[in-house]
Amino acid sequence: MPAETEPHTCTWMAWPSSGYADGDEARRAWASVALAVAEFEPVRLVVDPSAIRDATDWLGDAVEYFQAPLDDAWMRDIGPTFVVGPDGLGAVDWVFNGWGGQSWATWEKDARIARRVAEWAGATIIGSEMVNEGGGIHVDGRGTVLVTETVQRDPGRNPGWTRGRVEGELRRTLGVREVVWLPRGLTRDYEEFGTRGHVDIVATFPAPGTVLLHVQPDPGHPDHLVTAEIRAALPDDWKIIDLPAPEGVEDGNGPVDHSYVNHLVCNAGVVACTFDDPRDDQALEILAAAYPGRRVVGVDARAIFALGGGIHCITQQEPAIPGGES
Template identity: 50%
Template sequence: MSAPERGMWRMPAETEVQERTWMAWPVQWYPPGSDPDEARAVWAAVANAILKHGGQPVTILVTEEEKGQAKKWVPDATLMVVRHDDGWARDTGPTFVVDDRQRLGAVDWVFNAWGAQPWTRWAWDARVATAIANQAAAEIIPSELVAEGGGIHTDGQGTFLVTETVMLDPYRNLGWTRERVEEAFARVYGECKLIWLSRGLTADYSPYGTRGHIDLVATFAAPGQVLVHSQENPDHPDHEVSNRAVELLSQATDIQGKPLTVTRVPAPKKLTEAGEWLDWSYINHVVCNEAVIACNFDDENDNRANVILRDAYGRDVFPVHARPLFERGGGAHCITQQQPRLP
């Protein structure tokens, strides 16, 4: 078997300078019977926090039908009319990359709604990455890998965090192996290293979950520095999940062979709601040029987590009330996608 084709692109870390944030206005109202204004309000809270504190503009994809609503809720955002199915821009949008010739690229992963989830539709969402890339004047880089931005974190130097239950999901990439996934990354990024966690948080395998996105579990605050969701209560099944993640990452090295420094970020104290385990996570935050937009939950661990994020990034932290987001299957990171600024 011949060696895989090697790419030339680099995915910048989220801490690097950003040109703008991309979002998509929600158009599917779930859970069934939920209030559309509750969804609009929390999407708007994230967008407005970025515009006020983040130091960068926000462009929001809107349908023609929802354009007026988006303008009312987020008057300072740039609106771009694009037909789409959902509001999770991290996953439907492209993954932006750069090269050493100061070109902007956009990786267009195959999108099939988190493994063909039965509750959603995605015919238009599968075209969103192309629409954003064209608007950003980015070179489109196709990939055969079914993946989403929420399933990938990087240090900006070629080290990536992923989970097996996403990348090797038979409803996404049937029959794929770790080696084949790594080859797909190498075709875009050239020399790179994937650190594989076995799975995501427990509730992320519920009907509105993603089957294990990494952006609820762990992220890079800087090269060599990893923040990890830490469920401190042994009654919650994520206690074991997060301990295993900490153990694996504490023994891992980056692409340069250097060990990682792991910082635990406590999970909220609240464990269940309506008899179901919660996957509320402070890891699912948005790093902007001048601030971190954090998910808070009216929980006694909110302030504790905010201080950890502030110290890790050296940026002010501005929280948004994220319960309505998590009720719909994700957090603030899930509804945003950063575009790096070229030198």
């Protein structure tokens, strides 16, 4: 699996249809992300047939449309994880079961999306028996993957799976050699609409051996201790770049998990979460320094986080094949 910083053919997204995300607030956020990504690379949007008119009203000809039935719109998790090999583009089709069989989730339609996207992309499908989501992994493109104990070994996902079995499947599907286990994700991610610990909200690789780490400076926030625990689990020889959380620490439902780590790296750019927060500018500056030569664009992600994720969660990059079309 190439690093997200390597060239992309496009980014895949899905449109939030009626019944999943009613009202304009979510649609405006999804559309803003799609338009921001489209400044850097093509966007391919999967749309439920019932919502195609709605999607085109928001996005016009800025994206390419693909129709398929959808339960929700978290493309990072319902779509395939793209890999490359001697035969070209591959796509890992993880088992998807609604983030560990959450009581509120439906996934009969979503469980078919990875294969549909793989077929549209012309990728070779790589099947897997492991329940996993794209938000539950981050790779450096040089053989290392970050995961969390509470996702891949979640009893609701893969009951009875040992570390060794998970690592063997990650090596087979992603081509990695080293699996770095983090103890858990952010506190809010374990509440009703969470994923139980996705890594893409706490840590990511801007370069091999370097990690952008979500840091909660407020000692009164439960993630203050969580992020310290995560830092302690990272290899001692890695460079760690702190990416402080926004100053706003609560909403109407308690402590938030707003995170600048949940960004998408594009061709020549970075599309980053903002929160109308005093720390937004500082975060964009840190990201610009971490990704030299790329233009950083901020998009208000509060409406996306209100539904349980961020910009990285609603996007999935398709890597360019060396020597092929891009």
